Amino acid sequence: MKFIxxxxxxxxxxILDPQGKAVKLGLHNLGIDDVSDVRIGKHxxxxxxxxxxxxxxxxxxxxxxxxxANMIMEDYTYSLKEA
Amino acid sequence: MKFIxxxxxxxxxxILDPQGKAVKLGLHNLGIDDVSDVRIGKHxxxxxxxxxxxxxxxxxxxxxxxxxANMIMEDYTYSLKEA
Numbered sequence: 258m259k260f261i262x263x264x265x266x267x268x269x270x271x272i273l274d275p276q277g278k279a280v281k282l283g284l285h286n287l288g289i290d291d292v293s294d295v296r297i298g299k300h301x302x303x304x305x306x307x308x309x310x311x312x313x314x315x316x317x318x319x320x321x322x323x324x325x326a327n328m329i330m331e332d333y334t335y336s337l338k339e340a
Numbered sequence: 341m342k343f344i345x346x347x348x349x350x351x352x353x354x355i356l357d358p359q360g361k362a363v364k365l366g367l368h369n370l371g372i373d374d375v376s377d378v379r380i381g382k383h384x385x386x387x388x389x390x391x392x393x394x395x396x397x398x399x400x401x402x403x404x405x406x407x408x409a410n411m412i413m414e415d416y417t418y419s420l421k422e423a
Contacts, residue, residue, distance in 0.1 A: 265383045280384070283407050289399050291389035300348045300383035301363070306374040316372050324366050 259340040260305050260313040266326045266333045267298035301325060304340065313337055342423040343388055343396040349409045349416045350381035384408055387423065396420055 268274045277295040284292050303320065307313035317335055326333040351357045360378040367375050386403065390396035400418055409416040 267383065267385070277384075280407065284386075284403055287402065287406055289388075289403055291399070292386055292403075293389065294385075294387035296385045298383045300350065300381045301360075302350070302377075302379045303375055304377035305372075306376065316374070319370065320367055320372055320375075323370055324363065 258307060258309070258313070260307060260310070260337055261340045262301075262303040262305065262313070262317045262335050262337050264301040264303065264317065264321060264325060264333060264335040265298060266301065266321070266331050267296060269330060269332050272330050298331070299325070310337065310339075341390060341392070341396075343390060343393070343420055344423045345384075345386040345388065345396070345400045345418050345420050347384040347386065347400065347404060347408060347416055347418040348381060349384065349404070349414050350379055352413060352415055355413050381414070382408070393420065393422075 274296050276297045281292055281295040305313060305316060307316060314337055317337060321333040322328060357379050359380045364375055364378040388396060388399060390399060397420055400420060404416040405411060
């Protein structure tokens with residue numbers, strides 16, 4: 258079975274996000290003043306083969322926790338759907 | 341009204357994604373061999389104030405097309421919900 262995983266890796270809430278701050282400033286310069294918070298992270302799409310949804314989920318968990326996210330500073334969320 | 345926009349900015353399909361290729365290789369080294377495609381982009385969350393959903397949508401469109409995405413090489417998608 259083929260699955261598509263949509264993964265978001267974001268800086269943890271307590272962690273400063275200088276890139277987000279810079280974008281907020283940029284938005285203000287564009288005239289978009291009503292933005293109160295901007296956070297920037299990574300979005301990853303994975304296409305993978307697995308025998309079952311549970312197996313696919315385990316692969317995605319491993320990929321996120323061992324490679325894609327730095328668990329000290331980042332959190333990840335993902336959704337999995339059959340392709 | 342307060343809104344949260346969840347924005348994904350991804351490299352266009354025709355564009356090579358060297359970062360995605362590197363991650364795919366890294367996943368194979370981790371023992372996750374059944375991954376056929378990896379694409380990496382940005383995920384941005386914006387908290388904004390607007391009078392209506394339509395106004396919020398317009399602000400997000402402006403932010404995406406003028407600042408967050410390089411329309412030559414990237415595409416964006418977003419979802420908007422009331423906070």
